[in-house]
Amino acid sequence: MSYRGNGILPARLRSVGLDAGVIRTLAQHTHHITLAKGQTLCPACENMGLALVCQGTLIRQVGFHDGTVSSTELLFSDQFLFSGGTTSGADHNVCFRALEFTEIEWLGMDIIYQLCRENNGFLERYLEKKHRYSRMVEDHLLLRTILSKKEHLMITLAMIFSAKLRRNENAIKITIEELCTVTGSTRQYCSKVITELCQNGILINHYGSLELLDYSALKAQLGSDARRHYELFRAKPV
């Protein structure tokens, strides 16, 4: 199931300023997996420390022990994914489901620990990136409370398509049900908003994927609060 990747993860880490020696070690320990549409990945089960989405789309799902599952994020290619998978405290409540064919390169927690101890600067960078990732997830959840239902749905769509357009894509393989869980809104409300956007020639609903026709019109739908937060999110360092 796991074999060497194309070196996309080491190259990505080189771009954040890690030195050549570390990159060589990382490249030797990089694993590669592919997920078919609908397949689920539990980073803690695999003892993953750090992963990079090379291609595809993942939806981050948090499970409660009573069986309730909520989604918090969509991850696109070129985005990192962190896991809290330590041997004793493995966090099996966080999973990632592939919305389409997805390719991932990843490093085990053991090599992450080793580099944190041995390499100057790696620990600081790892902790900082991991911290930023969990703060980003938190900020998105806080926006559910700060913004109105409509504004939150609009900002989520604007972020999805802004990420897609940067990859020269204009469609996302997502169902209304999946979009609901990411925005925390009901199926009924979500359908109503999507239907309106389709009627206004902004989206096409292919029932299983959403296609963007007009990005500026989508952004124009953001209320003033959502627009402010959208600009702030876009301006943030990643």
Add this chain to the structure above:
Amino acid sequence: MSYRGNGILPARLRSVGLDAGVIRTLAQHTHHITLAKGQTLCPACENMGLALVCQGTLIRQVGFHDGTVSSTELLFSDQFLFSGGTTSGADHNVCFRALEFTEIEWLGMDIIYQLCRENNGFLERYLEKKHRYSRMVEDHLLLRTILSKKEHLMITLAMIFSAKLRRNENAIKITIEELCTVTGSTRQYCSKVITELCQNGILINHYGSLELLDYSALKAQLGSDARRHYELFRAKPV
């Protein structure tokens, strides 16, 4: 402003299984601060790596760059507080405000980094605890979406007083405004629910603090969904 504490933090860390050598080093580097009611602490500004609330109550506040502030958590004595305060990526958006006189012992990020590198097992424990802390914050935010407004407010009150009762206290110095920001509900809705609880002889509103009269009656107000989540939260390892 910062001086040696009473060794509560090192003792707390000893209880999680760290060895005597580490504890000695930690004890030498423990700082101590007190906050008056209303004072705010920014862990990143102080370059804090890990802190323990020895006495008092803190409210965790997340700021957005447009000035919006949301609260996510209440922290009581004997609870850890983690910061993402790295030199380059200091996170000034997270602050803690004291709801009453509060005493804290803490360790700088520099000594945390040093111990992560030098001491066997410290890195794993630190990452695990930090991860659990941010997952707990996330779970509480997700409950805002999963539960109804009323259930979320009730579960928040039940958790506050359950923590208080474990400390042999039955009151919390919190205003309705502060409670609103922790639960994500409006001032109007929050007041309505608190007034009902007071009329039922469950709470007394001292306008600045809430006093618990009847814990079992408060728990009986939890709906079936909130009760299930409440039991799950209580059963979780800390």
